[in-house]
Amino acid sequence: xxxxxxxxxxxxxxxxxxxxxxxxxxxxxxxxxxxxxxxxxxxxxxxxxxxxxxxxxxxxxxxxxxxxxxxxxxxxxxxxxxx
Numbered sequence: 001x002x003x004x005x006x007x008x009x010x011x012x013x014x015x016x017x018x019x020x021x022x023x024x025x026x027x028x029x030x031x032x033x034x035x036x037x038x039x040x041x042x043x044x045x046x047x048x049x050x051x052x053x054x055x056x057x058x059x060x061x062x063x064x065x066x067x068x069x070x071x072x073x074x075x076x077x078x079x080x081x082x083x
Contacts, residue, residue: 008076021064027051
């Protein structure tokens with residue numbers, strides 16, 4: 001995962017569950033400028049984790065790549081998207 005950096009996910013769609021292909025990632029809440037502090041989440045051996053800022057439930061899906069999510073609109077690529 002180091003080659004691509006730490007994946008960042010957001011929840012502009014307001015969904016209750018986001019499936020992700022990584023067990024370690026950053027949650028930013030909504031896309032900037034409405035984001036919350038970018039928080040590092042680590043599921044460890046679990047398959048789910050809840051963001052303590054926005055209460056989004058993230059669920060690990062091994063069929064996804066580390067930088068993929070369902071729904072697809074929940075992947076945040078960084079500053080290039082904010083422009």
